[in-house]
Amino acid sequence: ENRGSVGGRALARPPTTPGLAGGRGGTPQVMSIQEGEETSDSPPRVAASAGPAGGPGPPSVEGETTLCGNCRRNIPAGNVLAHSVSCYRNNFRCDACDEVLALRDKDSHMQEWRDPERLVDAVGKRDVELVQRMLGHNADVCNAVHPTTKDTAMHAAARIGDEELVAFLTAHGVEIDFTNEQKETPLLLACATASDKLPSPSSPSSSSGLAGPSPAVRLLVELGASLDVLNARGETALMLLCRRGIAQTARFLVEMKADTEICNQLGDTPLQIAQRQGHQETVLALCTAGTPLRVGTPSRSADGSRRSPTPSPGELGF
Numbered sequence: 001e002n003r004g005s006v007g008g009r010a011l012a013r014p015p016t017t018p019g020l021a022g023g024r025g026g027t028p029q030v031m032s033i034q035e036g037e038e039t040s041d042s043p044p045r046v047a048a049s050a051g052p053a054g055g056p057g058p059p060s061v062e063g064e065t066t067l068c069g070n071c072r073r074n075i076p077a078g079n080v081l082a083h084s085v086s087c088y089r090n091n092f093r094c095d096a097c098d099e100v101l102a103l104r105d106k107d108s109h110m111q112e113w114r115d116p117e118r119l120v121d122a123v124g125k126r127d128v129e130l131v132q133r134m135l136g137h138n139a140d141v142c143n144a145v146h147p148t149t150k151d152t153a154m155h156a157a158a159r160i161g162d163e164e165l166v167a168f169l170t171a172h173g174v175e176i177d178f179t180n181e182q183k184e185t186p187l188l189l190a191c192a193t194a195s196d197k198l199p200s201p202s203s204p205s206s207s208s209g210l211a212g213p214s215p216a217v218r219l220l221v222e223l224g225a226s227l228d229v230l231n232a233r234g235e236t237a238l239m240l241l242c243r244r245g246i247a248q249t250a251r252f253l254v255e256m257k258a259d260t261e262i263c264n265q266l267g268d269t270p271l272q273i274a275q276r277q278g279h280q281e282t283v284l285a286l287c288t289a290g291t292p293l294r295v296g297t298p299s300r301s302a303d304g305s306r307r308s309p310t311p312s313p314g315e316l317g318f
Contacts, residue, residue, distance in 0.1 A: 096136035113137035116144035158186035213252035245279035254289035
């Protein structure tokens with residue numbers, strides 16, 4: 001028996017285990033595993049990484065940055081979350097201006113760039129760049145009305161006779177027959193300031209010296225503008241042209257079936273207006289386009305009532 005004694009007490013020795021002995025009947029050997037070592041019986045270790053549970057991720061590379069989705073600035077990767085929360089809470093980005101502004105200034109900024117008066121004035125000044133920037137801020141060009149004159153953007157473009165602006169505004173859906181405070185349509189304004197288009201040197205008609213109708217008036221008519229609307233003074237677009245002696249543009253309106261018998265408040269037809277003003281070329285253009293010039297031909301007033309026969313050119317001094 002393997003017994004020993006400590007302090008007069010007998011103790012039994014542990015039996016020898018065959019698998020752990022260094023030799024036959026030898027003393028058991030104790031296996032020691034140092035910290036960090038792996039054995040065949042140890043479970044595999046998993047490297048620490050950022051998982052779906054939001055565990056600690058790998059350290060960011062020094063100098064690495066991330067682009068902020070609001071202010072478009074490069075932010076250090078370790079600070080991007082805190083920056084994004086603060087940036088979206090306090091700032092807003094105007095893509096049209098490509099600027100970052102304080103969120104408290106957003107309403108005033110948008111009001112400035114969507115102001116209808118500013119938009120109509122920009123069209124009247126041919127400031128196309130400003131108009132496009134205002135459209136980039138979603139300015140409502142279709143319903144923009146000047147607070148004083150009640151002009152729309154189309155009125156402003158027609159008043160200066162800019163056919164390119166007329167086409168631009170038409171492409172954005174602006175109405176072409178809207179009336180302003182003076183009951184003027186864009187066509188009436190275009191005729192009030194129109195001049196016959198001079199022939200270009202490369203034009204086939206340049207050899208004959210013939211001019212053409214105003215491009216802005218032509219475009220408005222081709223887009224479907226009403227020809228016989230009366231303004232506050234009771235005059236049509238054709239009457240305005242005849243009063244000013246714009247012969248070829250007046251002839252174009254007659255060819256497009258403008259009413260040649262309607263009368264103004266004084267009872268004059270467009271032809272009579274041209275005769276009284278002494279515009280012989282305009283009278284000839286109207287007659288060539290089919291306006292009747294016969295003594296005794298009845299005419300019609302603006303309210304549809306019959307009136308006295310049209311005087312002959314001789315009676316008017318021609």
